[in-house]
Amino acid sequence: MDNLHLPATASTPLVDFRYDAHQLRLEGESYPENAAAFYGPLAEGLRAYVAGLQGGEQVEVHVALSYFNSSSTKMLFGLFDTLNQAAEQGHRIALHWHHDREDDIAEEFGEELHIDFPALAFHAHPAD
Amino acid sequence: MSSTELFAHENAILCEARAIAAQENQHAEIYRQALAALAEHYARMMRESHRLISRSDRAERELNRLNEQLQDLACALEYKATHDPLTGIYNRSAIIDRVQRALDAGPVALTVIDIDHFKRINDSFGHPTGDAVIRSLIRRVQTILDEGDSIGRIGGEEFTILHPRAGLEGAHATALRIRESLNAEPLAELSEWPVTASFGVSWAARRTPFDELYSRADAALYEAKQQGRNRVVTAD
Known part of the structure; x- marks a missing residue:
């Protein structure tokens, strides 16, 4: 499987999915014109990736989105659900939620992800 | 989508x-x-x-x-963009703008006020006292103005009153009341020194350019200074 790398644009985040290193990183702002089209290939790649997990790998997912709109949120829920299901099957998956220390909305959203996707090892990373 | x-x-x-x-x-x-x-x-x-x-x-x-x-x-x-920080009245550009808009709507009377010998006040008592005199004088003027009149600081010790409702006579009468008030009761900040002012009053019909109205009032003010200050002169 080839790694997936999409550089950030003004309205879409950096997507850096290193299958070989078991690392996925989303970073930047997310308000694409078509969130389903933007996140579609990533969702597909993620499903294929978790299906191929052998067990024993430590998967690290870093999300550092300073802004994401509602349709992006909908797509993110799909990604986290895929990860959560894989974690329920015994895979070790950590979700690192990076947010601005001042951003209460992002902080609370992270706390809710922790509640909604309990199989993921959740780590909040407030930054200045 | x-x-x-x-x-x-x-x-x-x-x-x-x-x-x-x-x-x-x-x-x-x-x-x-x-x-x-x-x-x-x-x-x-x-x-x-x-x-x-x-x-x-x-x-x-x-x-x-x-x-x-x-x-x-x-x-x-x-x-902040429209008010003078010292006195709280309109600043130069804001009062000019208001006069211009009043001229677009109808005839306007204008008074230019200049505090007499203000440099001497500053030199003798210091700038903080000078500032206090300006504030005190403006408070006095504000109690005398007619409803609808606006006042602005053109610069230094010079002020402009816009009288949108008064004719030349009404504006002249207001200027006289201010002058008399200053003569009758010294400003509290400088009771040992009678602070007076000179006044130039002008009037212009609707659509007259601001500069024309203003320079006529300014010429009248110059005349008031020439005649010995502490007086009101109306432009011809």
Whole structure:
């Protein structure tokens, strides 16, 4: 499987999915014109990736989105659900939620992800 | 973006449920499983909707708060941009703008006021006293102005009164009242020194350029100074 790398644009985040290193990183702002089209290939790649997990790998997912709109949120829920299901099957998956220390909305959203996707090892990373 | 794309997953589940519901002779277990799967997805949809709604509610609240803050800042900025910080009256550009707009609407009377020997006050008592004299004089003038009159600081110790409702005589009478008030009762800040002022008054018909109205008042003020100060001169 080839790694997936999409550089950030003004309205879409950096997507850096290193299958070989078991690392996925989303970073930047997310308000694409078509969130389903933007996140579609990533969702597909993620499903294929978790299906191929052998067990024993430590998967690290870093999300550092300073802004994401509602349709992006909908797509993110799909990604986290895929990860959560894989974690329920015994895979070790950590979700690192990076947010601005001042951003209460992002902080609370992270706390809710922790509640909604309990199989993921959740780590909040407030930054200045 | 079409909702079908964003809800592709949900759509697939819906189609599946409908297909099973359309089959009349399936085994009960098939229906039970389909219903359980649908219920599970329904619960997930509810949870996600709830999260989305509460997130957007929070964002909306924050947006409203920031919007209010922006309005307040815009008001404060507007005030600072149009007012003289020392006296709180209109600054030069704001009073000129108001006079110009009044001229667009109708005839206007204008008074230019200049404090007599202000440099001497500053030199003898210091700038803080000079500033206090200006503030005190403006407070006095404000108690005498007619309703609708506006006052602005043109610069230094020079002020302009816009009389949008008064004719030349009315403006002249107001200037006389200010002069008499200053002569009758010294400013509290400098009771040992009688602070007086000179006044130039002019009038112009609708659509007269501001500069014309102003230079006539300014010429009258010059005349008042020439005649020995502490007086009101009306432009011809």
